[in-house]
Amino acid sequence: MCKTSGSCFSGMAAILASNSCYCRDVQLVNQGRTTDNLSFSRSISIQKLDRHECASPKIDKFRRFHVEMQQTESPLKSNTNGRPAKFDTNGQQAKLGANGKPVNFGPNGKPVKLGSNGKPITMVSTTDLLKTKPSSNQIANGSTQIVVKRETKALVKSVKLREPTGFPPSEDLKVLPSDESFSWANENYNSVQRSIDVWSFVLSLRVRVLFDNAKWAYPGGFTEDKQKNRRRKTASWLREQVLQLGPTFIKLGQLSSTRSDLFPREFVDELAKLQDRVPAFSPVKAKGFIEKELGAPVDIIFKEFEERPIAAASLGQVHRAILHNGEKVVVKVQRPGLKKLFDIDLRNLKLVAEYFQRSESLGGPTRDWIGIYDECAKILYQEIDYVNEGKNADKFRRDFRNIKWVRVPQVFWDYTATKVLTLEYVPGIKINNLDLIKERGYSRSRISSRAIEAYLIQILKTGFFHADPHPGNLAIDSDESLIYYDFGMMGEIKSFTRERLMDLFYAIYEKDAKKVMKSLISLEALQPTGDMTSVRRSVQFFLDNSLNQSPDQETTLSAIGEDLFSIATDQPFRFPSNFTFVIRAFSTLEGIGYSLDPDFSFVKIAAPYAQELLDLKQQRSGTQLVQEIRKQADDARSYTMSMPYRVQRIEEFVKQLEAGDLKLRVRVLESERAAKKATILQMGTMYTIFGGTLVNIGVTLTTQGNQVMANGTFVAAGLFLALLIRSMQRVKKLDKFEKMI
């Protein structure tokens, strides 16, 4: 089907669009937030109980303790096969395991339990454990769970910094040294103060944007370059503010950096910089938090724990550690107090979204700000649920089990809770680290095609995709496998949505704007409004131009994405965030592809997938053909039957018109718009006159010493100024609309 590279390209661009334009059926995945159905091991539940008893993170609250060890070959298996046997501090008295089987005793009289792999598990008594750390060969064949329930001197002693020896040196951390100077780093937020901070930020931003857009606010005359400069300044101010406001806003800023359909280019570019510069929190805080979450001090849980994080992001940071069985892991620790901060911030942001929705100048009627808010809130809450992230990682790994060149770290469920996630340590070279990739002599073309291919598999085959494949989340293993990190944000495409997407893909392939619109409406990515002419024209323009060029004409996917977003401005498109995630993901991967391999061709990699889709569509068409013919025959019959009646009706209308019984009222929309504009301008002039007069009066009153009255008139003048700005914005909006049609 793809005869020319151009048609192939349009076909694949169609795949992109087709696989991203979804709304109702494509949802970010949350595989169950409640703990009821989680596959936690029993030991974790017990820890939770203990944690409940000892609500304070202080170590000296551990009044009584014994060590409880659970041995499993695989952490997931252990969760299902029952509860671990318990031992007192002397380590001698074994109880029956939950599976009813007695616990064995070794030659030294100490209890030995057989792991699911049949090998004996050496149990270590608490006393021994606290005197000396168990070595990796003491507990060698599985994961080990330790719960501490008694106060001991060993537990309250301050822990010295230890440098684990088992790790290669980590890359330099590109983060601010600490979050200490940020107000949000304090866990005891004052909700009123926080609300004031949020609203001051929102209002300041609103005023800045108003001035950036107001042509009269440019001394010496408005030019587009001047406006761009100002917007750049506002964008840089915005990034600083977002950083000051902390995790909620940093994450929202990062999400907004994918939405060039909603925000100006300068903002999007500036917010994208938030990806790698985020403050870390102190190791003391991190260790305290792990202890609170997992129920025992870090020194007991891990054989080694690296205090310096290897990465820090808006929501958490990542430390390397070694388990008692010698397994190298990474521990992702959430920022303490995030949920509380989210609750306060999102309450305020909901009000902001409602205000935006009402505001005409912010595209209220066409932009679904409340929908966008809901989506963001959902993503935020999902991202702080590490159990959900662990489940996503498991599902993603299962999807790629037959593809040897994709690696997904294992989840250590016994060391995982809602706010702490422990994963297999899978180091790699970041996919954008060109120098190191060259140095190791890896095949750059293979890496770039694997990155694209893996994503196509997610979008077109498994339907479960990584919604944030930025270079920080993709690395290369020594055998050139692709390593994925961070499964907090995943998207899902249901199978029936894929059917509709295939229709859309085919419609784009045929360059049929009407069919494209029909498919978009069925996917709820486009709202059917009264007059769809301008939308149809935009879509046709997009099909004819953006998709008509071969790749050697340097039409990149990101350019197509930009075009798509630009036609969405002022049109009733409602791109769900997943749509933009996919577009951005492909643009990012394409960028990586080009930087890795100058001969990179997205079309070449994607063509087999496009072909497969087209073949599938044709197979489907074969069986549908008979039904279609039957339907057309039915339609033809009903038309033939009703035709004489219709002709008769038309004749009646014409007769009524001739007789003057029927009047036709013609609405000329252009003149209606012109009249509306004239009225707004007239009002604007009035506001200027009133405002100016009031300022004059105010000045006179001031000179006469009547300051109170003068202030009153200045306030009233300010009101007229605001009305004037509003009128100008409405005129601008009408102008823009005029240009679109």
Ligand SMILES: Nc1ncnc2c1ncn2[C@@H]1O[C@H](COP(=O)(O)OP(=O)(O)OP(=O)(O)O)[C@@H](O)[C@H]1O
């Ligand atoms: N299993 C792992 N093995 C080795 N390194 C890892 C592993 N998981 C994460 N990392 C490192 O930690 C970094 C941050 O991890 P991750 O992306 O999961 O954290 P995050 O808090 O969700 O960050 P962000 O939201 O910025 O993507 C990764 O870029 C990677 O360098």
